[in-house]
Amino acid sequence: xxxxxxxxxxxxxxxxxxxxxxxxxxxxxxxxxxxxxxxxxxxxxxxxxxxxxxxxxxxxxxxxxxxxxxxxxxxxxxxxxxxxxxxxxxxxxxxxxxxxxxxxxxxxxxxxxxxxxxxxxxxxxxxxxxxxxxxxxxxxxxxxxxxxxxxxxxxxxxxxxxxxxxxxxxxxxxxxxxxxxxxxxxxxxxxxxxxxxxxxxxxxxxxxxxxxxxxxxxxxxxxxxxxxxxxxxxxxxxxxxxxxxxxxxxxxxxxxxxxxxxxxxxxxxxxxxxxxxxxxxxxxxxxxxxxxxxxxxxxxxxxxxxxxxxxxxxxxxxxxxxxxxxxxxxxxxxxxxxxxxxxxxxxxxxxxxxxxxxxxxxxxxxxxxxxxxxxxxxxxxxxxxxxxxxxxxxxxxxxxxxxxxxxxxxxxx
Amino acid sequence: xxxxxxxxxxxxxxxxxxxxxxxxxxxxxxxxxxxxxxxxxxxxxxxxxxxxxxxxxxxxxxxxxxxxxxxxxxxxxxxxxxxxxxxxxxxxxxxxxxxxxxxxxxxxxxxxxxxxxxxxxxxxxxxxxxxxxxxxxxxxxxxxxxxxxxxxxxxxxxxxxxxxxxxxxxxxxxxxxxxxxxxxxxxxxxxxxxxxxxxxxxxxxxxxxxxxxxxxxxxxxxxxxxxxxxxxxxxxxxxxxxxxxxxxxxxxxxxxxxxxxxxxxxxxxxxxxxxxxxxxxxxxxxxxxxxxxxxxxxxxxxxxxxxxxxxxxxxxxxxxxxxxxxxxxxxxxxxxxxxxxxxxxxxxxxxxxxxxxxxxxxxxxxxxxxxxxxxxxxxxxxxxxxxxxxxxxxx
Numbered sequence: 001x002x003x004x005x006x007x008x009x010x011x012x013x014x015x016x017x018x019x020x021x022x023x024x025x026x027x028x029x030x031x032x033x034x035x036x037x038x039x040x041x042x043x044x045x046x047x048x049x050x051x052x053x054x055x056x057x058x059x060x061x062x063x064x065x066x067x068x069x070x071x072x073x074x075x076x077x078x079x080x081x082x083x084x085x086x087x088x089x090x091x092x093x094x095x096x097x098x099x100x101x102x103x104x105x106x107x108x109x110x111x112x113x114x115x116x117x118x119x120x121x122x123x124x125x126x127x128x129x130x131x132x133x134x135x136x137x138x139x140x141x142x143x144x145x146x147x148x149x150x151x152x153x154x155x156x157x158x159x160x161x162x163x164x165x166x167x168x169x170x171x172x173x174x175x176x177x178x179x180x181x182x183x184x185x186x187x188x189x190x191x192x193x194x195x196x197x198x199x200x201x202x203x204x205x206x207x208x209x210x211x212x213x214x215x216x217x218x219x220x221x222x223x224x225x226x227x228x229x230x231x232x233x234x235x236x237x238x239x240x241x242x243x244x245x246x247x248x249x250x251x252x253x254x255x256x257x258x259x260x261x262x263x264x265x266x267x268x269x270x271x272x273x274x275x276x277x278x279x280x281x282x283x284x285x286x287x288x289x290x291x292x293x294x295x296x297x298x299x300x301x302x303x304x305x306x307x308x309x310x311x312x313x314x315x316x317x318x319x320x321x322x323x324x325x326x327x328x329x330x331x332x333x334x335x336x337x338x339x340x341x342x343x344x345x346x347x348x349x350x351x352x353x354x355x356x357x358x359x360x361x362x363x364x365x366x367x368x369x370x371x372x373x374x375x376x377x378x379x380x381x382x383x384x385x386x387x388x389x390x391x392x393x394x395x396x397x398x399x400x401x402x403x404x405x406x407x408x409x410x411x412x413x
Numbered sequence: 414x415x416x417x418x419x420x421x422x423x424x425x426x427x428x429x430x431x432x433x434x435x436x437x438x439x440x441x442x443x444x445x446x447x448x449x450x451x452x453x454x455x456x457x458x459x460x461x462x463x464x465x466x467x468x469x470x471x472x473x474x475x476x477x478x479x480x481x482x483x484x485x486x487x488x489x490x491x492x493x494x495x496x497x498x499x500x501x502x503x504x505x506x507x508x509x510x511x512x513x514x515x516x517x518x519x520x521x522x523x524x525x526x527x528x529x530x531x532x533x534x535x536x537x538x539x540x541x542x543x544x545x546x547x548x549x550x551x552x553x554x555x556x557x558x559x560x561x562x563x564x565x566x567x568x569x570x571x572x573x574x575x576x577x578x579x580x581x582x583x584x585x586x587x588x589x590x591x592x593x594x595x596x597x598x599x600x601x602x603x604x605x606x607x608x609x610x611x612x613x614x615x616x617x618x619x620x621x622x623x624x625x626x627x628x629x630x631x632x633x634x635x636x637x638x639x640x641x642x643x644x645x646x647x648x649x650x651x652x653x654x655x656x657x658x659x660x661x662x663x664x665x666x667x668x669x670x671x672x673x674x675x676x677x678x679x680x681x682x683x684x685x686x687x688x689x690x691x692x693x694x695x696x697x698x699x700x701x702x703x704x705x706x707x708x709x710x711x712x713x714x715x716x717x718x719x720x721x722x723x724x725x726x727x728x729x730x731x732x733x734x735x736x737x738x739x740x741x742x743x744x745x746x747x748x749x750x751x752x753x754x755x756x757x758x759x760x761x762x763x764x765x766x767x768x769x770x771x772x773x774x775x776x777x778x779x780x781x782x783x784x785x786x787x788x789x790x791x792x793x794x795x796x797x798x799x800x801x802x803x804x805x806x807x808x
Contacts (some may be wrong), residue, residue: 024544024556031552057553063666082670085560085567088617090476092559100617101558105568105793108670114795115557115568124575138699141556 012115020293025137030058034140039385046070056112116142136343167192183373199224226277237286257319290342309393352392429645429652438633441775449531453636470496470523474506496523504788505797514639531634532752549792567619577725590731595743598773651768659689675798676713695779700761700787729795733774
């Protein structure tokens with residue numbers, strides 16, 4: 001049975017911080033298809049369009065009928081454990097630091113035999129559930145877990161290397177003044193975060209959400225204005241070495257586009273908060289987080305950007321807002337690449353319209369903030385990289401994949 | 414499922430296999446694979462009493478020649494062969510090289526073929542080899558603990574033990590007998606006797622495998638010549654005859670986990686062509702990077718039934734002087750695994766035993782033997798298998 005993870009110790013300041021290493025990340029182009037599926041939490045493999053044979057490892061030609069049309073399809077995730085081993089000797093530095101490492105060979109219900117990272121509670125001959133997850137190198141790997149998960153499964157040390165579970169980790173929520181900020185603080189509290197740091201700009205001005213945040217046990221408030229480089233630097237000098245999960249939920253929405261509302265001040269504010277704000281946070285908190293990627297079982301692991309679904313396709317009703325979100329999204333991809341050497345994963349969430357004052361004129365469905373916060377924490381536990389939240393965001397993702405021109409023409413409801 | 418049949422297959426009459434050569438092994442070497450292949454060729458021609466110009470065919474196997482292949486090696490070694498082959502089959506290369514060279518000689522495409530398998534081993538070269546072994550391994554094995562073949566064979570061993578009731582003590586008996594054989598082989602890298610306690614108490618590598626279940630990577634080369642029997646007689650070289658050979662790749666792809674190798678597909682035709690059976694064999698030289706694959710070869714090559722190798726090993730003495738002489742040079746487990754040369758170690762030892770040139774323990778009166786080869790864990794299993802029945806020549 002998986003033992004519960006011991007709570008984090010106070011760090012000895014003279015102890016050397018273990019340097020981050022990554023598992024092998026050399027993958028073929030075909031195998032990047034697995035990464036695309038794992039990034040959004042799907043268990044999908046190549047299935048031959050001609051003969052339906054499921055393929056694994058990924059390839060370009062069907063091993064049965066030699067067909068070359070091998071689309072990715074969701075397949076049955078069950079399987080049976082054929083063999084298991086604990087590896088006690090590895091040449092690769094990442095695994096060498098983490099031995100013994102447990103592996104299994106699984107006969108998947110979909111067909112192929114699969115080498116997988118194996119959770120502690122799986123036994124030979126028994127049923128397992130397979131999942132595709134991103135490892136610390138950001139590439140997809142197979143995980144096998146018991147079909148009936150035990151009480152401490154999320155504490156499995158191998159699994160924890162592949163997820164970004166907030167349990168026992170310290171979180172910084174950038175903006176505590178919004179309803180979403182409050183919902184996030186509550187969700188991280190429920191998920192067992194060790195400490196929750198919450199930022200608030202303009203400390204002379206409070207909000208009902210912030211007052212509720214203040215009352216949550218384990219929360220500490222800090223002044224933080226992402227439009228002020230000094231403010232961000234100051235907080236990074238206090239918290240930089242402590243933040244294990246960064247949640248950038250900066251939010252500044254005003255309706256209007258380019259032709260109908262040319263307002264340079266508003267547009268500049270949006271860019272300052274969404275784009276330059278992220279840049280300031282990245283430049284100050286990024287280096288410390290990247291350096292602590294392997295700092296024990298509770299090291300730094302994730303950077304969450306709460307972005308709008310319109311970061312992916314401009315909604316002219318919120319035209320300049322969408323543009324600033326697109327800029328932030330582009331920078332987030334840069335951030336992902338720069339944090340990768342530390343094994344820090346960037347989760348970009350694309351959120352549909354929230355049920356708040358600034359979306360008053362938008363027809364439903366609109367998202368309650370606590371639902372959004374729950375999905376974000378859940379995505380961290382699963383180790384996802386891209387998350388569409390809500391029906392609107394999910395539809396945008398699907399329509400973009402299908403026909404970007406169609407959605408560009410139709411989006412201005 | 415029946416594989417190759419003897420019906421319609423031509424035998425290997427008139428072909429001679431001779432001049433067994435081993436370039437001494439070392440744990441690490443600063444030399445290149447080219448050096449090991451070059452030394453092997455030098456010793457082949459010196460022993461045969463011929464010039465290198467008379468060797469008109471080459472069959473090369475090596476993991477560490479890169480970026481070169483057999484092609485580049487011709488310029489390195491200053492030879493101009495009219496027949497050239499490069500076999501990327503690692504541990505299965507020995508018998509595969511043998512059968513290709515034999516056909517080339519039979520058909521007159523080459524007169525004398527040098528079959529050379531050699532590799533170097535620099536510090537860290539083993540890690541580099543397994544870190545980019547195959548596309549499937551890169552994508553679907555190496556990112557999982559990077560255990561290399563140890564982890565792959567751990568699965569096969571774990572499954573085999575549970576399926577057929579083999580015990581670690583059974584594997585121990587095989588490893589200890591091979592070590593006993595190796596103690597008489599001055600080229601073996603393992604110099605000390607292995608006790609049951611040593612084996613059982615060894616440090617774990619990838620459960621259930623422990624230290625003495627795993628080969629030690631090293632540098633070295635194995636080589637032999639294939640020519641017509643008439644030529645061998647003219648050169649006064651002791652030689653062996655080939656009674657049969659097989660090779661098979663990606664056998665039994667529908668087995669969810671490997672419990673048998675390609676030999677099981679081809680075993681009937683193998684002995685039909687040879688005209689002798691497993692009961693006539695005086696020894697078995699099997700591919701032995703891990704003991705479980707030895708067990709599979711005993712079964713798949715007809716020495717015992719599937720799943721009964723453990724019981725077979727318990728009933729037999731596997732030392733060279735025993736009732737089932739097995740890996741009489743000590744095998745890779747005790748001599749070392751010199752990369753692709755591991756695929757020829759048993760074959761070269763078989764040639765020695767059948768031509769009275771043993772450099773280690775002698776199998777008295779040996780007339781027939783099987784040399785079996787296996788290689789290339791491309792993803793979850795070894796893909797290539799080959800084997801040959803060799804016979805003492807009465808000249």
